[in-house]
Amino acid sequence: xxxxxxxxxxxxxxxxxxxxxxYKIYSDLRLSLDLTRGKPSPEQLDLSNDMLxxxxxxxxxxxxxxxxxYGVLGGLPSTKALxxxxxxxxxxxxxxxGNASLQLMYDLIAKAYTHGLANSHQPWSKExxxxxxxxxxxxxxxxxxxxxxxxxxxxxRMNADGPDIEQIRxxxxxxxxxxxxxxxxxxxxxxxxxxxxxxxxxxxxRPAADDFVLMWDNAYCVHPVYCDETIPNILELCEKNGxxxxxxMFMSTSKVTFAGNxxxxxxxxxxxxxxxxxxxxxxTIGYSKVNEYLHVRFLKDRENVLSHMQxxxxxxxxxxxxxxxxxxxxxxxLNIAEWRRPNGGYFVSFYAMPHTASRIVAxxxxxxxxxxxxxxxxPYNTDPMDSNIRIAPSYPSVEELKMAMEVFxxxxxxxxxxxxxxxx
Amino acid sequence: xxxxxxxxxxxxxxxxxxxxxxYKIYSDLRLSLDLTRGKPSPEQLDLSNDMLxxxxxxxxxxxxxxxxxYGVLGGLPSTKALxxxxxxxxxxxxxxxGNASLQLMYDLIAKAYTHGLANSHQPWSKExxxxxxxxxxxxxxxxxxxxxxxxxxxxxRMNADGPDIEQIRxxxxxxxxxxxxxxxxxxxxxxxxxxxxxxxxxxxxRPAADDFVLMWDNAYCVHPVYCDETIPNILELCEKNGxxxxxxMFMSTSKVTFAGNxxxxxxxxxxxxxxxxxxxxxxTIGYSKVNEYLHVRFLKDRENVLSHMQxxxxxxxxxxxxxxxxxxxxxxxLNIAEWRRPNGGYFVSFYAMPHTASRIVAxxxxxxxxxxxxxxxxPYNTDPMDSNIRIAPSYPSVEELKMAMEVFxxxxxxxxxxxxxxxx
Numbered sequence: 001x002x003x004x005x006x007x008x009x010x011x012x013x014x015x016x017x018x019x020x021x022x023y024k025i026y027s028d029l030r031l032s033l034d035l036t037r038g039k040p041s042p043e044q045l046d047l048s049n050d051m052l053x054x055x056x057x058x059x060x061x062x063x064x065x066x067x068x069x070y071g072v073l074g075g076l077p078s079t080k081a082l083x084x085x086x087x088x089x090x091x092x093x094x095x096x097x098g099n100a101s102l103q104l105m106y107d108l109i110a111k112a113y114t115h116g117l118a119n120s121h122q123p124w125s126k127e128x129x130x131x132x133x134x135x136x137x138x139x140x141x142x143x144x145x146x147x148x149x150x151x152x153x154x155x156x157r158m159n160a161d162g163p164d165i166e167q168i169r170x171x172x173x174x175x176x177x178x179x180x181x182x183x184x185x186x187x188x189x190x191x192x193x194x195x196x197x198x199x200x201x202x203x204x205x206r207p208a209a210d211d212f213v214l215m216w217d218n219a220y221c222v223h224p225v226y227c228d229e230t231i232p233n234i235l236e237l238c239e240k241n242g243x244x245x246x247x248x249m250f251m252s253t254s255k256v257t258f259a260g261n262x263x264x265x266x267x268x269x270x271x272x273x274x275x276x277x278x279x280x281x282x283x284t285i286g287y288s289k290v291n292e293y294l295h296v297r298f299l300k301d302r303e304n305v306l307s308h309m310q311x312x313x314x315x316x317x318x319x320x321x322x323x324x325x326x327x328x329x330x331x332x333x334l335n336i337a338e339w340r341r342p343n344g345g346y347f348v349s350f351y352a353m354p355h356t357a358s359r360i361v362a363x364x365x366x367x368x369x370x371x372x373x374x375x376x377x378x379p380y381n382t383d384p385m386d387s388n389i390r391i392a393p394s395y396p397s398v399e400e401l402k403m404a405m406e407v408f409x410x411x412x413x414x415x416x417x418x419x420x421x422x423x424x
Numbered sequence: 425x426x427x428x429x430x431x432x433x434x435x436x437x438x439x440x441x442x443x444x445x446x447y448k449i450y451s452d453l454r455l456s457l458d459l460t461r462g463k464p465s466p467e468q469l470d471l472s473n474d475m476l477x478x479x480x481x482x483x484x485x486x487x488x489x490x491x492x493x494y495g496v497l498g499g500l501p502s503t504k505a506l507x508x509x510x511x512x513x514x515x516x517x518x519x520x521x522g523n524a525s526l527q528l529m530y531d532l533i534a535k536a537y538t539h540g541l542a543n544s545h546q547p548w549s550k551e552x553x554x555x556x557x558x559x560x561x562x563x564x565x566x567x568x569x570x571x572x573x574x575x576x577x578x579x580x581r582m583n584a585d586g587p588d589i590e591q592i593r594x595x596x597x598x599x600x601x602x603x604x605x606x607x608x609x610x611x612x613x614x615x616x617x618x619x620x621x622x623x624x625x626x627x628x629x630r631p632a633a634d635d636f637v638l639m640w641d642n643a644y645c646v647h648p649v650y651c652d653e654t655i656p657n658i659l660e661l662c663e664k665n666g667x668x669x670x671x672x673m674f675m676s677t678s679k680v681t682f683a684g685n686x687x688x689x690x691x692x693x694x695x696x697x698x699x700x701x702x703x704x705x706x707x708t709i710g711y712s713k714v715n716e717y718l719h720v721r722f723l724k725d726r727e728n729v730l731s732h733m734q735x736x737x738x739x740x741x742x743x744x745x746x747x748x749x750x751x752x753x754x755x756x757x758l759n760i761a762e763w764r765r766p767n768g769g770y771f772v773s774f775y776a777m778p779h780t781a782s783r784i785v786a787x788x789x790x791x792x793x794x795x796x797x798x799x800x801x802x803p804y805n806t807d808p809m810d811s812n813i814r815i816a817p818s819y820p821s822v823e824e825l826k827m828a829m830e831v832f833x834x835x836x837x838x839x840x841x842x843x844x845x846x847x848x
Contacts, residue, residue, distance in 0.1 A: 037494070045492040052478055052714070060476075068469040068682040070461070098522055099712045106707040113538050114549065114573060125538065125549035141706075148706040149538060258492040261714035282565075282572040283530040288523045288712070290476070290685035 003335035004416060009424050016417040022410050023367065031368035033404040038188070038346035039395040040259050040312075047311050048257040051298035060293060067289035074277050075265070079292040083265040085302040086222060087249055088233050093267045095276055098287040101252035101264040105215060106145055108248060108266070111279050112178070112211070113149060118275040119245055120211040124149075124178065133171060133180035135163035137349060137377030137388045139188040139217070142181040153379035156180070158187070162194035165201040172207040179213035184231050186220035189349040189377050189390035191342020193229040203237035203247070214238070214247040221251050222309045224344035225316050235267060244269045253295060255312070255346070256305065263287075263295050313344075319393040322401050323348045330409035336416045348391040349377075356415040357386045363411035369404050427759035428840060433848050440841040446834050447791065455792035457828040462612070462770035463819040464683050464736075471735050472681040475722035484717060491713035498701050499689070503716040507689040509726040510646060511673055512657050517691045519700055522711040525676035525688040529639060530569055532672060532690070535703050536602070536635070537573060542699040543669055544635040548573075548602065557595060557604035559587035561773060561801030561812045563612040563641065566605040577803035580604070582611070586618035589625040596631040603637035608655050610644035613773040613801050613814035615766020617653040627661035627671070638662070638671040645675050646733045648768035649740050659691060668693045677719060679736070679770070680729065687711075687719050737768075743817040746825050747772045754833035760840045772815040773801075779810045780839040787835035793828050 007015065060067045063077045075083070075096025084091045097104040108117075116123040124130050132146045136155040146153055154171055157164040163182065171177050182202070184194040194202075202214060216234050234247045245268070253262035266276070299305050324341055327350070331337050338351040352360055357374035364371050372390045375383040391408070393401055431439065484491045487501045499507070499520025508515045521528040532541075540547040548554050556570045560579040570577055578595055581588040587606065595601050606626070608618040618626075626638060640658050658671045669692070677686035690700070723729050748765055751774070755761050762775040776784055781798035788795050796814045799807040815832070817825055 039494050042490060042493075045490070048492075049484075052476075052484075054476055054478075060473075066466060066469065068472075068684060069466075070463050070678075070683040072684075100708050100710075103708045110534055110538055110707075114534055123549070125547070141709075145706050148703070254494075258714060259494040260492060260496075260710055261712045279572070282569050283534075284524050284527045285565075286524075286684055288685045288715070290682060291712070291715075 001333040003333070004420055005335060007420070009421070012417055012421050012424070016414070016421065019410060019413045019417060023363070023414055026367045026407050026410065029368075031403065031407065033368060033396060033400055033407070034370045035392050035396065035404055035408070036370050036372045037395070038255075038392045040255055041315065041395050041397070044312055044315050044394070045258055047308065048298065051257055051294050060290065062289070062293045062296065065289065067293040070285045072289060073281060073284065073286045074273075076289060076292050076296070078296045079263065082296055082299060082301065083251070083267070086305060087218065087251060087265070087267045089235050089249070089267045092270050093235060093273060095266050095268075095273050096287065096292060097264040097266065099261055099264065099291065100254060101217070101219065101250040101266070102141060102145075104264050104266045105142075105217065105250055107280070107283070108213075108276070109145065109149060111276070112213070115279055117211045117213065118272050127176065129176045131171075131174065131177045133168060133177060134379045135180070135182065136379060137189055137383070137390070138181060139183055140372070140376045142215070142217070143379050146181075147380070155379050158190060158192065160192065162192060162198035165198060168202075168205065172205055172209075172212065175208035177207065178209050178211065179215055181215050181217065183217045183219060184234070185218060185229060186223060186342060186345025188219065188345065189347040189388070191340055191345045191347060191349065193343070194231055196232055199232045199234060199237055203234060203243060204241040205243070205246075212246060216247050216249040218249050218251045219255070220345040222305055223255060223312070223346070224309070225313050225320050226343045229343055235269070239269070245272050248272065253299070256309065257295060257298070261291065263291055316394055318398060319401055320348065322398065323391055323393045323405055326405035326409055331412060334413065334416075337412060346392060346394055348393065350389045350391055351387045352389060352412060353416050353419055354385045354387050356419050357383060357389050359415040359418065360389060360408075360411050363414055364407060367407060367411075369407045371408075425757040427757070428844055429759060431844070433845070436841055436845050436848070440838070440845065443834060443837045443841060447787070447838055450791045450831050450834065453792075455827065455831065457793040457820060457824055457831065459816050459820065459828055459832070460794050460796045461819065462679075462816045464679055465739065465819050465821070468736055468739050468818070469682055471732065472722065475681055475718050484714065486713070486717045486720065489713065491717040494709045496713060497705060497708065497710045498697075500713060500716050500720070502720045503687065506720055506723060506725065507675070507691070510729060511642065511675060511689070511691045513659050513673070513691045516694050517659060517697060519690050519692075519697050520711065520716065521688040521690065523685055523688065523715065524678060525641070525643065525674040525690070526565060526569075528688050528690045529566075529641065529674055531704070531707070532637075532700070533569065533573060535700070536637070539703055541635045541637065542696050551600065553600045555595075555598065555601045557592060557601060558803045559604070559606065560803060561613050561807070561814070562605060563607055564796070564800045566639070566641070567803050570605070571804070579803050582614060582616065584616065586616060586622035589622060592626075592629065596629055596633075596636065599632035601631065602633050602635065603639055605639050605641065607641045607643060608658070609642060609653065610647055610766060610769025612643065612769065613771040613812070615764055615769045615771060615773065617767070618655055620656055623656045623658060623661055627658060627667060628665040629667070629670075636670060640671050640673040642673050642675045643679070644769040646729055647679060647736070647770070648733070649737050649744050650767045653767055659693070663693070669696050672696065677723070680733065681719060681722070685715065687715055740818055742822060743825055744772065746822065747815055747817045747829055750826075750829035750833055755836060758837065758840075761836060770816060770818055772817065774813045774815055775811045776813060776836060777811070777840050777843055780836075780843050781807060781810045781813050783839040783842065784813060784832075784835050787838055788831060791831060791835075793831045793835075795832075
């Protein structure tokens, strides 16, 4: 094997015929494989089955509260303490939500539109234009959430140490730029952990908008696969740098216990938490305290959560190995794509030769391998280079994943060869 | 005992001294009693403890779905079927939410503001004024929800058979009137069930606003205490009368299973449900299917829910008896107040002599009996007659409730005597 770039036109044509016959074999297998979403596997979910097992006559009481009844909006003291230890903030900085942190993020933005945030001069619905910074590639649901409110999305380049600070600084002098989406640790999809310098710079921004929000989606805060990485406490940094109300940190236990039945939290300044609690008081009498109870009883404390996450990592690691080994074996020698070996999180972010990602995804789909649509990781579903493909290895079995990666590599070669011949 | 109205000034003065000495006795007891909220008692919650008990090795699978994982926004087929049977609609008219129907109501109104409803010409946030009709007395949380969006609230008189249709018709020609709050069965607080005529009239309204919403909070749909009452299916009526997208029916199992950990649903036209599902797709990947699973497995079907609710009624009935017996014994002979004997729901709605309710509530509070603030059942917390007091007998024990009602009756006499002497 030599790099495709060194192939003659004849060699390329011949290789494409080879690859097409391989592709035909997969096509005949009538596969049904799925690498689309960052979903835990059943084996990972099994790790938390004991959470639902109650001892006979167990009283459903915590912190002196009957968790079955109404009340206690914003979290039981024990739940706040658990999240505070995981996010390394104080319990008074925590607001506990329902089964998904996405809902907390949506509701915060929705409240910004209907009521305004603590530092807003008026609700965002009264603004002619609202713009949001989107480090890209990023999490599609963040972008779709923003778009559903008709925000204008501004892509920000992702560097190896986090979003490009210079680009961010250029935009925040515009008062209609109201915030930025960040996944600061094991980012979706690149698996990048923001450096201390980037966090320091973000916390020191001087945005023209007084109610600029740092949406700090710490989705993978306790989710190493190969080894852990650390980020600074953004609440502390922002406070130190004169932006105490700017950051909102989000996390959930969706990828700790049950994806569909976790508990979520947002951490922010006491002022923001009080304001959020007041507004949420019109929306609900309280989220599920039964679920808080089950979680706190099962997860106990930070140390126990970290060991529990090691068991997740033990299941995820062989799957990441399959993806990375396949790419190293099948693609690296051809020098036709790039990717990062993440230390944690849920994804491998693959950069195909420019203008081939959509074709790769389409080729995969035709033989029964579903991938996240090309472009999904960019605002407006538009990857300017049509290059990035997010590979989510967690859900399939090891056998399915091996087959899926074989298919993926063949389709990558297929599309690349087509493109190279096209360019000749 | 004779009616206070027949007392001479001297008799009133003497009686007030009597009542004051009784009041002093309660004051010395340093009581801590609470009749404020419609909360189920621990004994009622115990009825559903088995819901959380899983058999060993039970698979958390329903309708072929692993309920622990992500997905299935809007409810599992089995959950939709259960709610459809309870609300007597079709499963395709159901959207299943989280642990509280209040959140579904709030989110619907919030989406009306940020995105508009299916029939809106523009989001409500773009309207200069939004007005909402509020049959009064009514549920304080409905009014507070509306006020949090700066709506203008218009009180509508409650008659014995439901809200006053003539008054409603006068207002709906105003296109800024966007909806009405209704608790059609065992209403909060009056315990009134809307008549067929009233439901027919509501379903045939011709509001000027195309996106006028009938917020049909069927909170007490399976909640008889003495005997059941029925209301027509408002979805069918509205469809028949040319308003298919007008009604949104809400219910939850908060007062069926666990107040803080129920499941909720909204029923509406298929068009509205599709629209709601699309918008909610930006907010969450799905509500808790584990909780749906636990509920469906425990509640089984309509018939089983109705028997389960009889067990609730068996616990509630003696408490309603205490309230009604106390009032009959202590207050009725004095002819100083009115109340309704509800057949179900959670409240007894007490109408004190005009301009005494706040004083009664204050007198109660001073001796350790908490009541819902006078006026809370009216828009802007303002009862024009300062007369209505909502009594919630469900939560206290029978002994506490007896004591609470003794205190309540004494305070009612106290305030009434003061008022009568004042008027002399």
